[in-house]
Amino acid sequence: MKKYSPIFAICIFVVFLVLQSLLHIENKKILKYLDDYSSPLTLGHYHDYNGLSLLKNDLIQSQIFLSGEYHGTQLNNDVRLKLLTYLHQNSEQLIYLAEWPYSFTELVNIYLDTGNESIINHLFSFLEGTFLYSNEDYEFIKKVYDYNQAYTLENQIRFKGIDIEYDYIAFFYLSSLVSQHPHQEFGPIILRLTQYAKQQSKRSFSEEEIRFIDELYQDLQDNRDIYENKLGEDYFSYSFTLSNLYHGTQLYYEYYEKDQKKFFIQREKKKYRNFKALFNLNQFANYYGQFGSVHIHQQKYRDYEFSKDDYRLAHMINEYPPLKNKVTSIVITYEDSFVLDVTGKNEKGFSFKTNYNQKHFTTINKDHTAVMYKLNGNNSPFDKKRLILKNGDSVTTDYFQYVIHLRNSQATTLFQKNSELPSNINWSDIR
Numbered sequence: 001m002k003k004y005s006p007i008f009a010i011c012i013f014v015v016f017l018v019l020q021s022l023l024h025i026e027n028k029k030i031l032k033y034l035d036d037y038s039s040p041l042t043l044g045h046y047h048d049y050n051g052l053s054l055l056k057n058d059l060i061q062s063q064i065f066l067s068g069e070y071h072g073t074q075l076n077n078d079v080r081l082k083l084l085t086y087l088h089q090n091s092e093q094l095i096y097l098a099e100w101p102y103s104f105t106e107l108v109n110i111y112l113d114t115g116n117e118s119i120i121n122h123l124f125s126f127l128e129g130t131f132l133y134s135n136e137d138y139e140f141i142k143k144v145y146d147y148n149q150a151y152t153l154e155n156q157i158r159f160k161g162i163d164i165e166y167d168y169i170a171f172f173y174l175s176s177l178v179s180q181h182p183h184q185e186f187g188p189i190i191l192r193l194t195q196y197a198k199q200q201s202k203r204s205f206s207e208e209e210i211r212f213i214d215e216l217y218q219d220l221q222d223n224r225d226i227y228e229n230k231l232g233e234d235y236f237s238y239s240f241t242l243s244n245l246y247h248g249t250q251l252y253y254e255y256y257e258k259d260q261k262k263f264f265i266q267r268e269k270k271k272y273r274n275f276k277a278l279f280n281l282n283q284f285a286n287y288y289g290q291f292g293s294v295h296i297h298q299q300k301y302r303d304y305e306f307s308k309d310d311y312r313l314a315h316m317i318n319e320y321p322p323l324k325n326k327v328t329s330i331v332i333t334y335e336d337s338f339v340l341d342v343t344g345k346n347e348k349g350f351s352f353k354t355n356y357n358q359k360h361f362t363t364i365n366k367d368h369t370a371v372m373y374k375l376n377g378n379n380s381p382f383d384k385k386r387l388i389l390k391n392g393d394s395v396t397t398d399y400f401q402y403v404i405h406l407r408n409s410q411a412t413t414l415f416q417k418n419s420e421l422p423s424n425i426n427w428s429d430i431r
Contacts, residue, residue: 030360030381037377041370041404043078046143052086054374058328058401059090063286066097066314067330067404068293070354071131072340075370075409077140079332080290085147087288088157095282096144097289098161100132101248102274103173103241105161110176110430112145112156117418122425124415126169126203129342134412162274164248164267167204170241171197172427177234177241179427185230189219197427210249217246240277244270264305268295272316283322293354296329297399301392303355308391329400330372331388333358337409349411356388361405369407376401 039051058065065087069076088094098105104123111119120141127133148156175197178190193216196209205213220227220242228235247270255263279287294305295313302308318327333356338349365371375382375397382388382396389399 026381027360030387031364033377033379033381034360034373035364037374037380038365039372040365040368041079041082041372043075043082043370046078046081046085046147049082049086049089051372052082054372054402055086055328058376059087061326062328063326064097064317064323065286065288065328065330066296067288067290067332068296068400069290069332070334070339070352071292072134072342072349072412073334073337073406073409074136074412075337075406076290076332077136077412079370079404079406081140081143083290083330084144084157084288087286091286093155093282093285094157095285095287096157096159097275097287098159099163099271099289099291099295100159100161101163101165101167101170102161102237102244102278103165103170105159106237106241107169107173107176107430108141108159111141112148112158113153114430115145116430117142118421118425119430121418121421122423123169123172125417126167127415128203131340131342131412133342133415134340135415136412138415160278162271162278164251164270165241165245166248166252168196168199170245171199172425174238174241174245176427176430177231177238179429180234181230186226187219187223189216205249205253210253213246213249217242236281240274244274261305261307265310268306268311268313269316271295271313275313275317276320279322293331296331298327298329299392299394299398301389301399308393328402330402330404331356331400333361333403333405334409335362335405335407337406338411340411340414342414344414355390357390358388358403358405360387361403365405371405373403373405374401375403 037054039054041051042048055065065083067079067083069079084094084096107119107123111117120138124133124138131137144157144159171193175194178186178193192212196212220239224239227238231238251263251266251270255266291313294303297312298314298318300306300308300310300315301312306312314327314329317323318325333354334352335358337352339352340349341347361371361373380397385395386392387396388403389396392399
């Protein structure tokens with residue numbers, strides 16, 4: 001057995017103490033920086049914007065703001081509403097970029113225009129089994145409607161969804177578009193569409209309905225000039241939604257159960273293409289969206305949905321020439337919080353841990369429920385090395401530039417339909 005001299009052991013011990021001392025010094029510098037560049041946020045009163053002045057410099061430089069959440073916890077909606085309205089007040093025009101299908105957001109926009117709550121009351125009943133199926137998300141949309149009433153129509157917040165289409169809500173929206181025009185101008189296939197849209201309780205598609213989507217899409221390809229002439233200004237929304245529905249159902253039903261990794265990667269690319277199509281219609285607006293946190297990293301990063309070689313939505317947008325380096329990402333972290341059990345079996349929800357190293361945020365500002373931290377300030381340690389992230393090849397601020405740390409956020413609650421509102425909707429009459 002090899003023996004080590006006492007001097008060697010002492011040297012090892014001294015090196016250990018020096019390393020520990022250096023780590024302690026570095027940790028103190030990080031905590032000092034975070035304390036200098038932090039601001040508590042008052043949640044529950046979205047018009048109280050104290051704390052968001054940390055964003056001041058990025059308001060000048062950025063056109064796209066993205067915050068990243070873990071779905072299904074209540075305080076997400078308070079953060080989202082506060083950021084949305086603050087950015088709206090600091091923009092000539094702001095569009096809410098949603099991790100929802102385009103058809104859903106366009107129907108929500110009709111609610112925002114009309115105040116007809118039956119629209120969203122009915123839409124939400126089709127979301128069972130998803131994190132969006134919550135009273136808090138429903139109330140978020142209603143609060144945006146209330147907020148909008150102080151502004152003229154052209155200055156109000158509008159929603160634009162960029163996710164894939166794969167459920168019956170797309171039929172509702174397509175039917176609402178063609179209902180403005182005589183069906184005989186399109187042929188019998190449109191009559192079948194309006195009949196499918198009368199379905200009041202179904203969310204997923206049968207094999208027969210998937211075949212019908214293929215026929216509907218092919219009819220558009222074969223008769224594009226007719227649709228363009230007859231639909232006029234509605235043509236873009238019709239073709240955009242139907243194309244998304246056609247490709248979205250193919251993607252969902254081919255890969256979701258068999259190869260979720262491939263599904264997530266292809267879905268991410270489709271979101272990006274959808275974003276570009278919508279951005280090119282309005283390149284002068286500012287955009288804000290709250291997505292799952294995996295989508296808002298601006299560099300490659302390995303996690304349960306993506307490999308280290310896969311591009312995220314924010315990364316692709318930030319590389320898009322008109323928006324090069326014009327994206328600001330805000331990660332939301334959590335402490336002692338819960339997420340929704342979408343099955344409804346566990347009312348309290350589930351406790352969870354994020355995929356971030358958030359030890360620095362749990363040791364300071366303990367008296368506050370929500371605190372924003374600016375990571376890209378002067379002499380930031382987050383500009384110099386990778387902190388917070390558990391893997392990756394770049395410094396922290398190459399991935400995201402802000403953190404909002406939340407404490408004691410309860411799980412969202414399952415949506416309860418308002419029984420006092422009409423139970424059915426005639427989608428042909430809502431526009």
